[in-house]
Amino acid sequence: MVTLAFLRAYRRFVVVAWHFLPLLVSYARDRNRFLFFGSSRRVTSEMRIERANTLLESLLTLGPTFIKLGQLLSTRPDILPPEYVDELSKLQDEVPPAPWEDAERVIEAELGPVEDHFDEFDTEAISGASLGQVYAAQIDGERVAVKVRRPGIEELVEADLRVIRWSLPLLMRFIGQARAFSLENLADEFGRTIREEMDYGREASMLTEIRENFADDPDIAIPRVITSRSGSRVLTMEYLGGTKINRVDELDEEGLDRHELAETLQRAYLQMIIQDGVFHADPHPGNLAVTDDGRIIFYDFGMSGRVDEFIQRKIVDFYIAVANQDIEGILDALIEMGTLSPEADRVTMGKVMELAIEDARGEDIETYRVQQIVSQVEDTIYEFPLRLPSNLALVLRVATVVEGVCVTLDPGFDFIAVATEYLTEEGYREESIKQYVSETGDQLQASAQSLVRTPPKLERALDRIDRDDLYARVSIEDNNDVFDLLAKRLIYGILLAFGGLTTAVLYAAEAFPAAAVAGVISLFITLLLYRSFRKRRGIRATPQFTRQNLRDRGGE
Structure with missing residues (x-):
């Protein structure tokens, strides 16, 4: 095998x-x-x-x-x-579905005979994808959608x-x-x-969790999983039919407000990413539909992801900074999320952000689209080496695809305005302001306390100086033994000077044997002093530019 x-x-x-x-x-x-x-x-x-x-x-x-x-x-x-x-x-x-006979074998291997689990089963697939295909069936008079893993896909994928x-x-x-x-x-x-996307058990779990998060939202419809007819290779769900979200003419014929649909879709994804931490990650028009009463239906949760709390906070910071046109705030959020290298030139990146916002801004100063900003960021990301976290890459993709769908529904849709309104309603902007005010207040309080404490301390220090009673205790780290080396050189120098003087005095007094001994000792000290300089263990500067450093700068 x-x-x-x-x-x-x-x-x-x-x-x-x-x-x-x-x-x-x-x-x-x-x-x-x-x-x-x-x-x-x-x-x-x-x-x-x-x-x-x-x-x-x-x-x-x-x-x-x-x-x-x-x-x-x-x-x-x-x-x-x-x-x-x-x-x-x-x-x-989108690929042609596999023959029914092959799909039937997958269902029977997972659940058992088709006729034992479904009252009716339409053997013509209603959609086909690379990893699975969907059929319509009935259970106890209820219409259901049955997603079946493509036959033989496991071996091909491996x-x-x-x-x-x-x-x-x-x-x-x-x-x-x-x-x-x-x-x-x-x-x-x-x-x-x-492998996760081929595991329909995981998809059922993610679908159920997201469905529960929107249980009280009358504008969102997510199919219910029928667990008794589901497994790792077969997923049976409630059948929800609707009009594809990009068929704007049909939506107009049904009298639906396309701007409201776009806003509902945008708010749903903001809730998934910022509040819930679990999101549907494949929002192309084939996976989104609209019911007759204006509810948005989500299909296919095979591609879904999670966002941790830290990334959620940084995404909020990013949206708020964009809304406030805070260039430094945008750069800080991108760096902290890991989408921009900390080594990137902030001045250059700031100009890129300014140009992106100016280019995206319409007649109204508050009208600009996040897709154009993200596109500019993506261009810069390719120039600066880094690795995007996988779920954050999905978040970036979701943001651009969702905005594309929203603009299809309403060409004048303002993505950032809706996001700003949502953040304000949910209290995120207020929390950001409170946090800023709190931090500023703490800094002012510390500054005020310092101003109160400093004059008396300064006066006491001046009094001690005036009384000649001021002592300074200094602790210096000398990991390279620099001071030890300097001390040795100083001692060698003193001994050499004393030895030279002694040799000269003895020689003048015609005490030649003693002068010879003093001269030998002085010569030995001279050699020691010379060796201390030849070892080059003294204080040396660290090069600020190396070939590797220059290559790195050139690469940037």
Whole structure:
């Protein structure tokens, strides 16, 4: 069995290598124009777009695993240039469903005979994705949706994951050291993510948790999991039908307010990310629909994530800083979240942020969109080596995709205005102001106490100076024995001076034997003093610029 798995992986490796060979040759020629020699060549934005299109076609041809890999790469501007991120973000997870006979075997292996668990079952899939496909069925008169893992997908994914691990050493030769580190971590992260997405038990758990968080929200609809007909490879849910959220003409015909829908969607994701800490991470229009009464339906929780409390606070800080046009606050939030290198030039980054906000601002000074700001940040992220935390990368992707959906619903939608209003209503801005006032108050209190305490202390010190009763105790660390060396040199110098003088006096008194002994001793002391300087163990300056330092600065 192991031998067959490796043979399949080797065969896939040949197929994958054949598809990626043209791109690898292009990258090699970027370093050496004639492949093995010659100068490097300049890569234009148009060249990157063309290569990104080639990569997109290759990923689609290679199938489910690589489609998912492309989707994950579209969330990682720290690894790919912005042209690649833009092209890969167009990658849709829609593939023809597998034959019913194969899907039936998966259901029977997981639950048992289909007719024993479902009253009716439509064998024509209503949707197909890279890892699974969805069917309509009925249980006790209730219509349900049955998500079935694609037959044979486990073996294919495991083979492809081996191929990806085998390919890493080759890919490392075409990218910089910092991005090589990010890519290696991405490969591990991808293996974990795709295995989680294939586990329908995990998806059911995440779906149920998010559904409970919106239990009291009349504007959000999330299907209920039917646990008795679900397992690790089959997920049965309540069937909720609606109009795709990007079909604006149909929404208009139904008399729905598209601006309200956009605001509801934005607020739902703000709640998931900032308050709940668990969020639906694949908000493309295929996974969002609207009921006749205006509720937004969320589908497919296979791609979902969690946000810890620290990141939640930093996201709030980021939104508040953007709303207040606080450039330093934006940079601080990005650095603390890990999306921007602490070594980045703050002056340059500040100018980038200012330009991003000015470019995104409309006639009203408060109108600017977070997607344009994030796009500018992504461009800069690629220039400064760093690694994005996986869930934070998902948050960035969710922010841009959700805003795109909101703008489709309402071209004049102001993402930041809604976020600011939400933060104000939930008390986050007030808490931020209270925290600032509290910190400022503490500083003022400390300053006032210092002003009260300082004059008496200063007066007592001046009195002691006046009485010649002031002593200073100084403790100096000397880990390199610098003072010990200086003391030795001072003693050697004194002894040499005394020995030289003694030798001269004895020689003048014609006491030649004694003068010879004093001269030998003086010569020995001279050698000791000379050796203390030859060892070069004294005080030396640390170089401020080294070749590595200059290379690092040049890389920035």
